[in-house]
Amino acid sequence: MSFPLFPEQASTTAGRVDHLYLALTALSVFVLALVFVPMLFFLFKYRQGTKADRSPMRISTMRVEVTWTVIPLLLAMGIFVWGAHAYYDLEVPPADAVEINVVAKQWMWKVQHQEGNREINELHLPVGQAVKLTLASEDVIHSFFIPAFRVKQDVVPGRFVTEWFRPTRVGQYHLFCSQYCGTDHSRMTGTVYVMTPAEYQDWLARGSLGNTLAQSGGRLFRTLGCSGCHEGNGPVRAPRLEGLYGKLVPLQGKQIVRADDKYLRDSILLPASQITAGYEPLMPTFQGHITEEELFQLIAYIKSLANQSPVRVRPPNAGENGKGESP
Amino acid sequence: MPLFPVPTEEENNYLNSSHTVASWLLTTDHKRIGILYLLSILVFFVVAAVAAALMRIELVTPQGDLVSSETYNKLFTTHGVLMVWFFLIPSIPTVLGNFVIPLMIGARDVAFPRLNLLSWYLFMMGGLLALHAIIIGGVDTGWTFYTPYSNAYSNTHVIEMAAGIFVAGFGSILTGLNFIITIQKLRAPGMTWFRLPLFIWSMYATSIILVLATPVLAITLALMSLERIMGIGIFDPKLGGDPVLFQHLFWFYSHPAVYIMILPGMGVVSEVITCFSRKQIFGYHFVAFSSLAIAVIGFLVWGHHMFVSSQSIYAGMVFSILSFIVAIPSAIKVFNWTATLYKGSITFETPMLYVLGFIGLFTIGGLTGLFLAALAVDVQVHDTYFVIAHFHYIMVGGMVTAFMAGLHYWWPKITGRMYPEKLGQLAALVMFIGFNLTFFPQFLMGYLGMPRRYHAYPPEFQIFHVLSTAGASILGAAYLLPVIYLVWSLFHGKQAEANPWCATGLEWKTPSPPPKDNFDRTPIVTEKAYNYPPLNTATEGEANHA
Numbered sequence: 095m096s097f098p099l100f101p102e103q104a105s106t107t108a109g110r111v112d113h114l115y116l117a118l119t120a121l122s123v124f125v126l127a128l129v130f131v132p133m134l135f136f137l138f139k140y141r142q143g144t145k146a147d148r149s150p151m152r153i154s155t156m157r158v159e160v161t162w163t164v165i166p167l168l169l170a171m172g173i174f175v176w177g178a179h180a181y182y183d184l185e186v187p188p189a190d191a192v193e194i195n196v197v198a199k200q201w202m203w204k205v206q207h208q209e210g211n212r213e214i215n216e217l218h219l220p221v222g223q224a225v226k227l228t229l230a231s232e233d234v235i236h237s238f239f240i241p242a243f244r245v246k247q248d249v250v251p252g253r254f255v256t257e258w259f260r261p262t263r264v265g266q267y268h269l270f271c272s273q274y275c276g277t278d279h280s281r282m283t284g285t286v287y288v289m290t291p292a293e294y295q296d297w298l299a300r301g302s303l304g305n306t307l308a309q310s311g312g313r314l315f316r317t318l319g320c321s322g323c324h325e326g327n328g329p330v331r332a333p334r335l336e337g338l339y340g341k342l343v344p345l346q347g348k349q350i351v352r353a354d355d356k357y358l359r360d361s362i363l364l365p366a367s368q369i370t371a372g373y374e375p376l377m378p379t380f381q382g383h384i385t386e387e388e389l390f391q392l393i394a395y396i397k398s399l400a401n402q403s404p405v406r407v408r409p410p411n412a413g414e415n416g417k418g419e420s421p
Numbered sequence: 422m423p424l425f426p427v428p429t430e431e432e433n434n435y436l437n438s439s440h441t442v443a444s445w446l447l448t449t450d451h452k453r454i455g456i457l458y459l460l461s462i463l464v465f466f467v468v469a470a471v472a473a474a475l476m477r478i479e480l481v482t483p484q485g486d487l488v489s490s491e492t493y494n495k496l497f498t499t500h501g502v503l504m505v506w507f508f509l510i511p512s513i514p515t516v517l518g519n520f521v522i523p524l525m526i527g528a529r530d531v532a533f534p535r536l537n538l539l540s541w542y543l544f545m546m547g548g549l550l551a552l553h554a555i556i557i558g559g560v561d562t563g564w565t566f567y568t569p570y571s572n573a574y575s576n577t578h579v580i581e582m583a584a585g586i587f588v589a590g591f592g593s594i595l596t597g598l599n600f601i602i603t604i605q606k607l608r609a610p611g612m613t614w615f616r617l618p619l620f621i622w623s624m625y626a627t628s629i630i631l632v633l634a635t636p637v638l639a640i641t642l643a644l645m646s647l648e649r650i651m652g653i654g655i656f657d658p659k660l661g662g663d664p665v666l667f668q669h670l671f672w673f674y675s676h677p678a679v680y681i682m683i684l685p686g687m688g689v690v691s692e693v694i695t696c697f698s699r700k701q702i703f704g705y706h707f708v709a710f711s712s713l714a715i716a717v718i719g720f721l722v723w724g725h726h727m728f729v730s731s732q733s734i735y736a737g738m739v740f741s742i743l744s745f746i747v748a749i750p751s752a753i754k755v756f757n758w759t760a761t762l763y764k765g766s767i768t769f770e771t772p773m774l775y776v777l778g779f780i781g782l783f784t785i786g787g788l789t790g791l792f793l794a795a796l797a798v799d800v801q802v803h804d805t806y807f808v809i810a811h812f813h814y815i816m817v818g819g820m821v822t823a824f825m826a827g828l829h830y831w832w833p834k835i836t837g838r839m840y841p842e843k844l845g846q847l848a849a850l851v852m853f854i855g856f857n858l859t860f861f862p863q864f865l866m867g868y869l870g871m872p873r874r875y876h877a878y879p880p881e882f883q884i885f886h887v888l889s890t891a892g893a894s895i896l897g898a899a900y901l902l903p904v905i906y907l908v909w910s911l912f913h914g915k916q917a918e919a920n921p922w923c924a925t926g927l928e929w930k931t932p933s934p935p936p937k938d939n940f941d942r943t944p945i946v947t948e949k950a951y952n953y954p955p956l957n958t959a960t961e962g963e964a965n966h967a
Contacts, residue, residue, distance in 0.1 A: 097884055101869045111797050115868065118795060122788040125752075129759055129784055136762035137777070140698070141769075148764045148956040159707050162756045163749060170745035170791065177795030178738045184797055185734045200574075234570040235664060237729065237804060241870025244801045248730045250665060251569060252658025255731045268879060272804040272872040274563050276574060277490050280875035382659075 104267055104288065105243035106260040110180045112244075118173065125166075184245065187258035191226035195307070195390040198249045199232035200275060201282040206390055210310065211301040215284035217269060220294035224260040228355060230386040237273035240286055248273050254355050261288040311395025314388055318380070332377065333370045337404035339397045344371040358393045434837070434934045449534035450937060455520035456835070457541050462508050462516065463904075465548060468555070469503035472496045474897060477890040485877035493876035494561035495577070501564030503555075506586050507548050509820055510678065513685035514631075515544070515596060517827045518624050520835060522600060524928035524935060525618050527609025527944040532602040540592040540599070547589025554581040563874060565675075568656035568667040572648040580649060583642040590635045597631030600624055609927065611946035615709075618926055618950045619702065622709040623688030626716040630677045630684075634720070638674035641667065665730055672723035680719040682816050683783075684712055686823030687754055690776050693826050694758050695951040696924040697773035698765025702951050704757040711750035718747040728799045737796055744794035751787050755780060766956050770922070771845030775826035778853045782818025786811060789864065806885075807867025810860045818856055825849070825903065832907065833917030837934040840910045844902065852899035858892025925951055 103109055139146050194217070195206040205213045219225055229238055231251040238257060239246040242265075247257035271282035289297060305313075315321055323332035333343075338353050346369045351357055360367055362384075365377035384392070435452045438444075445453060476496050479487040488496070519537065523530050531537050554560055560582040562571040571579050604625050608617070644655050645667065654660030656667045695702050702708060724732060724740030758780055767773075789811040792798050802808060832840050866885035871878060878886070920929035931940050 098869060098881065099865060107797075111801055114795060115792070115798050115801075118788075118792050118798065122785075122791070125788060126784060129755055130781070133759045133762060133777075133780070136759070136765070137767055140762060140765045140767050142766045146764070148766065150955060151764060155704055158760070159704055159753070159757075163753055166752050167746070167749050170748060171742075173791060173795055174742050174745045177797045177799075178741060179797075181728075181737065181741075181796030181800065182734065184800060234574050235567060239804070239870070239872065241801070244797075246729050246800050246803060250658075250731050252664070253731065268870060270870065270872045274494075274565075274567070274570070274804075274874040276561070276570060277494065279494070280485070280490060280872075280877045283879075 101244075102242040102263070102265070102267065104261055104263040104265060105240075105245070106262055107180070107184050108242065108244045108262075110183075114173075114176055114180060117176070121169065121173070187226040187256060188224050188260075191224040191258050193226050193228060195387075195394075196227050196229045196238065196249075197232060197386045197390070198229060198236035198238070198271070198282075200234065201271070201278040203238070203269065203271075203282070203284050204387060206307055206387060207298070208307050208394065209298050210303045210306045211298055212303070213301070215269070217284065217286045218294065218297050219261050219286065219288050220291045221261050221264050221288050222291070224258060226256055226258040228390070229255050229257065230389070232386050234275045235273050236271045236275050236282065239270045239272040240267055241270070242267040242286075246272055254359055261286075264288050264290060307391055307394040308398035309395075311391035311393070311398075314384075314391055315395050318384070318392075320392070323377070331374070333373060334405040335396050336399045336402040339400035345369060346371050355393060358396055359389060362389060362392060433936060434932065435937045436837070436934050438937045447538070449530070449538050451519050451523050451531050451534065451537060452835075452935065454537050454541055455516050455518075458511060458515040458519060458544070461541075461545060461548065462511055465503045465507035465552075468552070469500050469508060470897070470900070472500040472503075474893065476500065477893040479876070480878075480886045481883075481890050483878050483880045483883050483886075488876075490876040491561060494563075494874070495555075495559035497874055498560045498563050498582075499555050502551060502560070502582060502586065504816075505564055505678070505682075506589055507544075507551065509682045509816055510593065511544060512820065512824045513689065513827060514600070514624065514627055514681070515540075517689070517824070517831060518600060518627075518685065519596075521831060521928050522603060522621065522624060523607070524834075524931065524939055525621055525926055526604065526607060526612055527927045527940065527946065528603065528607035529938050529940070531599050532607055533599050536595050537599055540595040543592035543595070544589050547585045547587070547592065550585030550588060551582055552585075554578040554585060557581075565671060566642065566645060566667075567671075568645060568648070568662075568664045569658065572645050573657050573659070580646045583646050587639050587642050590639045593631050593635045597628035597635070600628040601632065604628075609944050609946055612927075613946075615705070616946055616949050617709075618688075619691035619705070619708050619712075620685075620688035623684045623691070623712045626712040627681055627684045629716050630681050630719065634674045634677040634681075637670060638678075641670040641674065644670075665727070665732065668727055668730055669723065672726045673720075676723040676726065677716075677719045679812070679815065680715050682820050684715060686779065686783075686820045687712065687751075689823045689827040689830070690754075690758060690779055692924075692926070693772045693776045693830050694761050695953070696830070696922050697770060697776075698762050698767045699923075699953045699956060700761060700765040700951070701949075701953060702757065703760035703763070704753075705950070707753055708757050711753045714750040715747065718743065718750070722747050725794055725799070728796055729803050741794055741796050745791065748787060748790060748794070751783075755784055755787070764956070769846070770829075771840070771842060771849055772826045772830035774846055774849040775822050775829065775852075778849060779819060779822040779826065782814050782822060782853075782856065786814030786818055789814065801870075802867050804873055805867035806863040806871045806873060809873050810863035810867060813860045813863075818860070822852070822856075825852070828903075828907075830922070831928070832910070833921045834928055834933045834935065836911055836914070837917050838910045838914030839917050839921060840903075840914060841906050844906045848899055848902040848906075851895060851902070855892050855895030855897075855899050859889050859896050860892070862886075862888040862892075925953060 197204040203215050205217050229249040231249040236249045237246055238249055243259040245257055245259050247255055249255055265288055267286040269284035269286050271279060324335050341353050342350050343353050344350050363381045365379055366375050369375045435450055558578055560577045560579055562575050562579055604621055647653050648655055648657060652660055654662045656662040656664050691702055691708055722740055722744045724736055725744045728737045829845055862885040866882050871882045917933040919932050927944050
């Protein structure tokens, strides 16, 4: 049996986290020495029966107390800044990250690549490429943990969460669910395969289902009937989705939100919560009617429309800007 | 026939004043209530320890082969729930606190003796509900009851278990209230705030947390249960609720509860370390106020359990900095205890050995807390064995070690008998070794990524689990030893004098065991705490002890 002390370093964050971990270990050893060397010395020197000077102390208590309050406080603040800085970089994905969607459910991880490839309890990645995972849960809270990347994120049902990393080394790594999720929690594990870009392209081609995620979403968009209102040339009941993603949207009540993943998710599942200014709240909720995987496909489709030029239509209540507002 | 063996030719004391079962079960004497608590928490401890033992045996091999995963999940829930709410939280406060607080401040009893008995009954009702839930099938949510698993997915006896904790919680609240008022109002003449033993300061801080935090737990568990029964939609996202809200509420109680589980231990350490160095404590005011600082700041750090929960990263930063700050008062205590040894006349009786063990283990527990407060490192070690190791260093290495220190220190006062010293020292030493072997490997495998609450695991972690289980076996033996010799001492131990340790403090100025009303006359206090006579030479140090 081997006796490793560090997990493999297989992402750009791994080294940074390990440095901080080592610094904390060194600090801990130093503090332990600071407490225990004097303590053992006192225990030996002042044990009962020894001839030692036990005359009353001539120390300014206040000065000693302030010293051993302020110095540890400053050290702690230093560690705080270090940890917070690394955490910020670890939580905020870079602009060049490609997106992969993950759905967690008792007790498996279902992965959807933008190219349309799907896998369960496996995740194939190209080395060197920043990857942003958008994760959703069908049931309870799970947590997506890859020790070799030093990343972990709870997957909370009812919302999207994100997690990013840039793999630096080709190989196979553990994927664990680290938030207790019921009976087979300890079997909700998988393998992350980091491949060279060429191998990755190969893998994508081999596993291709013929449709990209956005194409699957487009098909769903029509079968679910979304296209009836959001597309076509009939009477205008709903805003068009071309060029929507990433833009600012004015809502009823003069609020303005950005059309990001969260906005799209809420608009599909809880349409009444944010009505685009000038439209009637006609859209039915899709909560309970579509799975998290289908939701990802729909959103991928809407995102794929982001670069198309917006179709100008006149909203039915243009000019009123929020009926609820009028006295 | 006496229920409890008592010293023979002694005059009336609290043990031999009456002998019927009713005189114990309906007693309002804080000393007898302390003993009722001691016996009850021992039962819960044994059940929880058996659950831990089964888990450790299961984890010797990577495959889940001894028990099924359902059983394993119920074992760690049983272990967590019973240890936290029915052993650790009541341990020092309700056993030693009940017994010695009135004695230490020169009072005849706590402020509300009948309320004190009611607390015990509430505690027992809660405990029996929890035990019943375990016997009829158990609960598999973990002691944390995270939603939506607990309210919508678990098919186990969640509500009954939550009800047990809910009922026992009222016992905690009433005990806290009782202690606050006792300390506030019943101090003997001359016992000013700054003449109080530091154990009283730490129990005061603990009581404040008990009173302020426990109701939040009660509300949280009630909401979770209501959601489970009626689907009210507070925590379940399918009903428009927010599962992370549960975590905020739960940790708003449960982080301060960590301090309920360590502050009383710190109080014991201050008593014991002064006694066995025959010296005034170094920095009395700093040690006293650091207890209050921990109690106050401890309410502001709950979010550090949620750095990867999808809480805002800026909220994470605020909770991180506050968590570093709350470590400082603990560090102050450790430094002051070390300085107390300087120029002392130190002896190494069992309580002192436990206290030295406490300082070592608590310091390691505290330092590894810094790893968890450091955001980027927490992302890696959150929900791994690193966390398990960290809080066992605080709660077992800290609180249980301090409880053992206090139990041995006040054993002569409680029972009127001396325990066998050599066996006591041996048990303390073995416990220290067994504890470190059990939990130190868990830090290492935690950083490697071994997740907690795993019934089966990849084979590369096996070496650490084997070490840990070996340590747990030693630890188990070390816990058994005191049970045997302490029971033996009740019958065959040397009779204890009023003050066998030559300690200061009012509890040592009354006979062992104390009379029913504690003191013949209300004591009058004229000196500060730990006013040990000055030590100039080695011989004088010895004279004091003799």
